[in-house]
Amino acid sequence: MEDLSRFPLRLEGPDAPMVRFDHVTKRYGDLVVLEDFCLDVAEGEMVTVIGPSGSGKTTVLRILMLERIQEGVIYVDGAPISHMEKKGRLVPASERYLRRAREPIGMCFQHFNLFPHMTAIQNCMEGPVQVLGLSRQDARERAEELLEMVGMIEKKDEHPSRLSGGQQQRVAIARALAMRPKVMLFDEVTSALDPEVIGEVTEVIRKLVHEHRLTMLMVTHQMGFAADISDRVCFFYGGRIEEQGTPEELFGNPQKERTQQFLSAVKSAG
Amino acid sequence: MSYTEFLAEHGPRLLDGTLVTAAQFFLATALAIAVALVMGLMKLSDNWLLKGVSVVYIEIFRGTSLLVQLYWIFFVLPLFGVTLEKFTAGFVAVGMNLGAYGAELVRGGILAVPKGQWEAAYSLSMSPARRMWRIILPQALLNMLPAWGNLLIELLKGTALVALISVADLMFEARQVNSATYLSAQTFGTALIIYYVFSRFLITPFMRWLELVMRRKMGRA
Ligand SMILES: Nc1ncnc2c1ncn2[C@@H]1O[C@H](COP(=O)(O)OP(=O)(O)O)[C@@H](O)[C@H]1O
C-alpha cells in the first residue's frame, strides 16, 4: 500500500495551482506510461503539451478526466481528485467522488464525440439539464450563448452527421463549456480536421484564451498555434517532461538535444 | 367444397385463432424486450452476481428447446406452487425464451457504441444510469434494430407452440378445423399464409419504418 501521508489533504493559499500532478505513476498493465510525473498548472494558465507520438501526452489528459492512476495524487482546484479524504487521510477515490471531483474539468477530444442522436443545441443542453439540474429554458439560453460564441448558432438544430469536422469540434467545445468548467482539456482537437477548417477551431480556442480566465491544458501538433497562445510549452519524451518553458524559450532556444531534434523534424515535415 | 366455401365456414374460427396469436405475439414481445434489456445490461455489469445470473439465464433459455420450456412453465411450475393460466404460460414461455436471444442483441448493440461516446458522457459528469439511458441505449437501439426484426419473426413462429398447451391460437384452431374436416391443404395452407403475411407485411415493414424514424432522429436518413 502506497504511503500517502506525505501528500496534503488540500492545496491552499494564494500560490496553490489549479491543477497539480503530484508524483503520479500511470501504468497500463506492465507498461509504465508516466512515472513520478509532476506538473503544476496555475489558474488561468494555458499550458501546451507537445512531443512525439506515444510519449504520454494523451495519457496526461486522460488521467485528469477518464482514468485512474496507480501512484501519486492529482489535485484540481485545491481538492484531490484521484483520492478523497477519509478520517483525516487520503484514500483512493470512490467512483461517485471521482465523478463529482471531475465536474470542474471539461474535455474536448480528437474525434469530437458529439452525441449523434442529438442536435447541436441538445448536445450543449444535455450536461446542464441532466447533471447541473438547470431548467430547460436556462440551459437553452446558456447553450445559445455558447453556440453564438463558437459561431454555430445558425446550425444549432442540425445533427452532428450534417456538420463538417470543424463545425462538430466547435459544438463539442461549446458542449464542454456549457458545464462552466474551470479547467479545459484539449487533446489534439485539430488532428482529425481537414487543413482548411483547422483555423475555425483554433480561432475559438484563441478567443477562450483572450476572453476567459480558464485554465487550459492542450495537446497539439500545431507548433505555430502553440507558440502563439501558450503561456508555457512542455515537451514530452518517454513519459516525462524533457523540457519546458515559455514559447520563446522552448521554440526559440531549446536546450535539450531531443527537443531540438523533435522541433527540427516537425519543421522539415512542414 | 370450394376454397371460398371453406373460408366462409371456417374463416371465423381461424380469425379468432389469429387474434389470439396476435395477442400472444404482442405480450411475448413486450416481455422479451423487458427481459432482453434487463439481462443484457446485467451481463455487462461489473457485479459478478448480476452477471452470473444473466449468464445462467441466457444459457438455459438458449440452450434448451422452447417447447420444453413451455411444458416446464405450464406443467412443472405448478408442482412448485406457481400455477399460470395456459394463455399466460404461453406468452411467458415465448417471451422469456426470445428475451434470452434479445439479451445478446442488447449486449452486442451496447458494445458496438464507440468508446468515445462513453467518454464524452463521462466527461459531462453524467451518472452511470444517465449515461446508459440517455446516451448509450438510444445508439445501441439503432445498432440492434435490424437484428430485432429477425428476432420478432422468430418470436411469431415460436408462438405456434402454445397450441400444444391448448391455447386457442391460430395453430390450435387450424388443427381443430383439420381434424373436423380433413381438409389439410386448405386449413394449413391458410394458416401458412396468415403467418407469412403477419411477418412479411406487418412485422418487417413496421421494423423498417421504426429504423427509418430512428435514423431520422439521428439526422442520418
Ligand atoms: N488503453 C491503453 N492500454 C495500453 N496502453 C496504452 C493505452 N493507452 C495508451 N497506451 C500506451 O501509452 C503510451 C502513451 O500513449 P499516449 O498517451 O496516447 O501517447 P501520445 O498521446 O503522446 O501519442 C503509448 O505507448 C501507448 O501505446
Ligand SMILES: [Mg+2]
Ligand atoms: Mg495522443
